[in-house]
Amino acid sequence: MGRPFIFINSAMSADGKISTKERKQVRISGDVDFDRMDELRATSDAIVVGIGTVLADDPSLTVKSKSRRTARKASGSDEDPIRIVIDSKARTPLDADIFIKGEGKRIIAVSGSAPEDRVKMLQQKALVITAGDEQVDLCALMKELDSMGVKRLMIEGGATLNWAMLSNGLVDEIYSFVGNLLIGGTCAPTLVDGSGFDEDDVLKLDLMGMEKMDEGVLLKWAVVNRH
Ligand SMILES: NC(=O)C1=CN([C@@H]2O[C@H](COP(=O)(O)OP(=O)(O)OC[C@H]3O[C@@H](n4cnc5c(N)ncnc54)[C@H](O)[C@@H]3O)[C@@H](O)[C@H]2O)C=CC1
Numbered sequence: 001m002g003r004p005f006i007f008i009n010s011a012m013s014a015d016g017k018i019s020t021k022e023r024k025q026v027r028i029s030g031d032v033d034f035d036r037m038d039e040l041r042a043t044s045d046a047i048v049v050g051i052g053t054v055l056a057d058d059p060s061l062t063v064k065s066k067s068r069r070t071a072r073k074a075s076g077s078d079e080d081p082i083r084i085v086i087d088s089k090a091r092t093p094l095d096a097d098i099f100i101k102g103e104g105k106r107i108i109a110v111s112g113s114a115p116e117d118r119v120k121m122l123q124q125k126a127l128v129i130t131a132g133d134e135q136v137d138l139c140a141l142m143k144e145l146d147s148m149g150v151k152r153l154m155i156e157g158g159a160t161l162n163w164a165m166l167s168n169g170l171v172d173e174i175y176s177f178v179g180n181l182l183i184g185g186t187c188a189p190t191l192v193d194g195s196g197f198d199e200d201d202v203l204k205l206d207l208m209g210m211e212k213m214d215e216g217v218l219l220k221w222a223v224v225n226r227h
């Protein structure tokens, strides 16, 4: 395939929102779903987020369970998967939690349009990969990650990155926890934002499974990619 197996994991409200209109993080998942997410992190080679998520949430993206961290270590891996930020203009703050918390490699994926001084600063903290001219070229990046040994890749959002990955045919499966709340707001991000598909071109999914979890439901979808 020339790229890793790629899945999106996300939590959304019953009306499809993944955070508020101010892009403030909301606890949508319950304990069981957060634990399922932790297992997905622990069994992935790398976790990817967009710069919008880093600026909004400052996530650490670490594996939370001590036993899972220990098991990863025992199998010769770092306690945390490689943590990757898609950041065309190299805006990741130098004091972001992904640099401070956990262990293992960090990658900042930038484009040719990133300011050189910012790239130099980030190189003190992470491996910086340049792919694409104005925006990160996600297809080229996925190929490069594959050649580095990343075979199982978890996408943790946000809405714009999810769109970019899906519209480039780069996603195999989506795991979406739907929580028992409404967030509302025309501008609140949804599972997939971006410019959207045309009517004749909508992306089809196959339902792989559904399960009641916490006070919501977990939906598992396979993406029917066109190529
Ligand atoms: N409930 C959940 O499961 C999750 C919710 N979120 C929420 O999502 C929101 C952030 O989502 P967004 O603002 O959409 O930001 P995002 O995290 O999707 O990052 C998008 C940014 O990535 C950059 N980028 C670089 N190369 C790109 C490319 N090739 N294609 C597209 N974008 C590229 C652009 O600067 C773009 O604005 C936050 O409010 C956060 O709380 C984020 C993760 C999980």
Ligand SMILES: Nc1nc(O)c(N)c(N[C@@H]2O[C@H](COP(=O)(O)O)[C@@H](O)[C@H]2O)n1
Binding pocket: 009, 010, 011, 025, 026, 027, 028, 029, 030, 034, 037, 049, 053, 057, 058, 059, 060, 061, 062, 156, 157
């Ligand atoms: N799966 C899930 N459920 C929720 O209810 C959420 N609010 C989120 N949010 C995302 O989780 C990330 C936080 O990671 P750390 O705890 O800092 O490791 C962050 O990206 C949130 O947007 N996810």
